[in-house]
Amino acid sequence: MKRRTVPAFQSRRRSMNNYKQELIRSVRKKLETWLYQESIRQNELVQFLHSISQTAAVIGLDRACDMAQSLMSQMNENDEKEWTKESIQELLNPLISIFYYEEYPELNEVIEQKEGLYDKKLILLIDDDSSFIMFLKDVLGEIGWVVMAAADSDRALHSYYDLRPDCVMIATHIQDNNGLDVLVALxxxxxxxxxxxxxxxxxxxxxxxxxxxxxGADDYIPVPCEMDEFIVRVNRQLERKQAIDDVMLLDELTRVYNRKYLQPSFERMVSQFKRRKVVFSMALIDLDCFKQVNEKHGHMAGDHVLVNFARMVKNTLRQSDIIIRYGSDEFLLLLPGAQAKDAKQVLDRIRLSFSQEKFADVRPDQTFQCTFSAGVHEIQEDELDLKRNIEIVGQALYEAKQEGRNMVKIVPVNNIIYHQKHIHVGIVDDDPIIRTMLTDIIRKSKLTDDIILDIQTFKDGMEFFESNWYGESAEPYLIILDGMMPRMDGIEVLQKLRELSFQERFTIMMLTSRKSDQDISRALLLGADDYMTKPFKPLELETRIGHLIKRMK
Structure with a gap:
């Protein structure tokens, strides 16, 4: 029998892949060493980058070579500067990301544009069948939906109230309960x-x-079933919800929220204020002399002004801000995380832009302009009644009108110090590349803009517990656990955390390379709030972490 030979080009490709993996191992080893040093000299860093650029160029890692050279150009080898481990992480993260995707070449290119990050439909799946959970997460994730799973009825009910999903799927047979009982409770x-x-x-x-x-179920789907039919039926329910939300909560003309949305939104922000001291402000806006606009230019022109004003405000505000059409020409804003002076700056910016907008008159080639006045009030701890706060902010609006219109007035209040929300984030993973990437993703995420983060990394479960960091504060913790680690497995860490008397502080995400249904099922049953399999896409990870942060008390 002839000996089978490997074509030369395949042999060369395998050799190159081996060289790439060796370089990645070298980078990982150096990073592991540096992350446990207090400081690193700049000449060491330059030499490291120089070595990478040369090796990467030879073995075909052009992006890594270019990035290493770009980083080197920012520093002088003879400079005696000392780099902290935090500054090293921040500097090297673009290079680390390149190596991560070289190690997992099957990943799609990282999506840089984040449009839609906050608008993805969230589905809560209540089921303890890990195979089905994994399957649905993959299939529905490709559509752009986010699936969060709960494996027991108690956690499912908490998840519903915390996550506010767009749709809930319930299996009829769950380990500790009947799915129909969960339906009744929901x-x-x-x-x-x-x-x-x-x-x-x-x-x-x-x-x-x-x-x-x-x-009260809205649909009933026997499984197994054809997946295209399953998706159509789920999408139909999501469209129904969107249509009902539009009818019930949105103003027909301006497409901003109507007054029905005010009470629950205000109560939600009051709840956050009480629990987390998340300050928020209220603003009441009134278009100046709007009755004259309708009388002089016609109601169609007046409607056009309202629509354009609402669009301008929505485009200026943050995703978390809320705009409500409060009256015919009045709008009320709720601005979480904003003190009165911050809210005034935003409104003044909108006011200047709006006053320069030109609207078409009923007469040909004629235009007109509009202005608005506003009152701003920072909600105070001793007055949390909605009606009373509207009266207070209304007084500031009245003063703005009396003093000449086209201005924003703040209700004078005592200077009170508020504390931003704190979240402690623990990343427990034996891979320094993963630890560095996760730290960077979380720290730079828009979802954590108004949160004070305490991010700590640990190379294994034993180091995590020996630090006692997890027990130093009564504030919420987000723990991200690798499934497989030396000395103490991620499942062991999860189990120990859930056995603590203060386990409710912890929101836990598992990262795993395992494809075993049993491991994922066990993690969910032990109390993991979510899981992701490696290799992960940063955008998906950020989205899922965002949903977890929303539910944290």
Whole structure:
């Protein structure tokens, strides 16, 4: 029998891949060493980058070579500067990201544009079948939906209230409860809010189907079923929710929220204020002399002014800010995380832009301009009644009108020091590249803009517990655990955390390279709040962490 030979080009490609992996191991080893030093001399850093650029050029890692040279150009080898481990991480993160994707070449290119990051539909799946959970997360994730799983009924109910999902899927048989009992509990808590619920079952009987509908299920899907049909039926429920939300909560003309949305939004911000001391401000806006606009230029022109004003405000505000059409020409804003002076700056910026906007008159070639006045009030701890706060901010608006219009007035209040929300983030992973990337993703995320972060990294579970860092504060902790680590496995860390008397402080995400259904199922049953498999996409990771942060008390 002839000996099978390997074509020369395949042999060369394998050799190059081996060289790439060796370089990545070298980078990982150096990074591991540096992250445990207090400082690193600049000449060491320059030599390291020089070595990478030369090796990367030879073995075909052109992006890594270019990045290393770019970083070197920012420094002088003879400079005696000392770099801290934090500054090293920040400097090297672009290079580390390149090596991460070289190690996992099957990943798609990282998405830089983040449009839609906050608008993805969130589906809560209540099921303890890890195979089905993994399958749905993958399939629905490709569509752009985010699936968060809960494996037991108690955690499912908490997740519903914390996550505020767009749709809930419930398996009829869960380890500790009947899925229909969970459905009843959810329906009792939904009140006037519409969130579609879908029963997923392997029981095709008419009795179960009828009972599901009688208890309030919006759809009933026997599995297995064709996936294209499954997706269409879920999407139909999401579209129903969107349509109902639009009708019930949005003003028909301006497409901003109507007054029905004010009370629950204000109560939610008051709750955050009480629990986390997250300051927020209220603003009341009134278009100046708007009655004259309608009389002089016509109601169609007046409607055009309202629509353009609402659009301008929405485009200026942050995602978390809320604009409500409060009256015919009045708008009320709720601005979480903003003190009165910050809110005034934003409104003054909008006011100047709006006053320069030209609107078409009914007469040909004629235009007119509009202005607005506003009052701003920073909500105080001793007055949390909605009606009273509207009266207070209304007084400031009245003063702005009396003093000549086209201005923003602040309600004078005592100077009170508020504390921003604190979250402690623990990253427990034996790979320094992963630790560095996760730190950078979380620190730079828009989702953590108004949060004070304490990020700590640990190379294994034993180091994490020996530090006692996890027990030093009563504030919330987000713990990101690698599934496989030396000395103490991620599952062991999860189990020990959930056995603590103060375990409710911890929101836990598992990162795993394992494909074993049993490992993921066990993690969810032990109390993991979410999981991701490596290699992960930073945008997806950031989105999922954002949903977890929302639920943290």
């Amino acid at each position: 329906k009792e808590g939904m009140r006037q809010q519409f969130v579609p619920t879908i029963i997923i079952t392997r029981d095709p009987s008419k009795e179960t189907r009828v009972k599901s509908y009688r208890l």
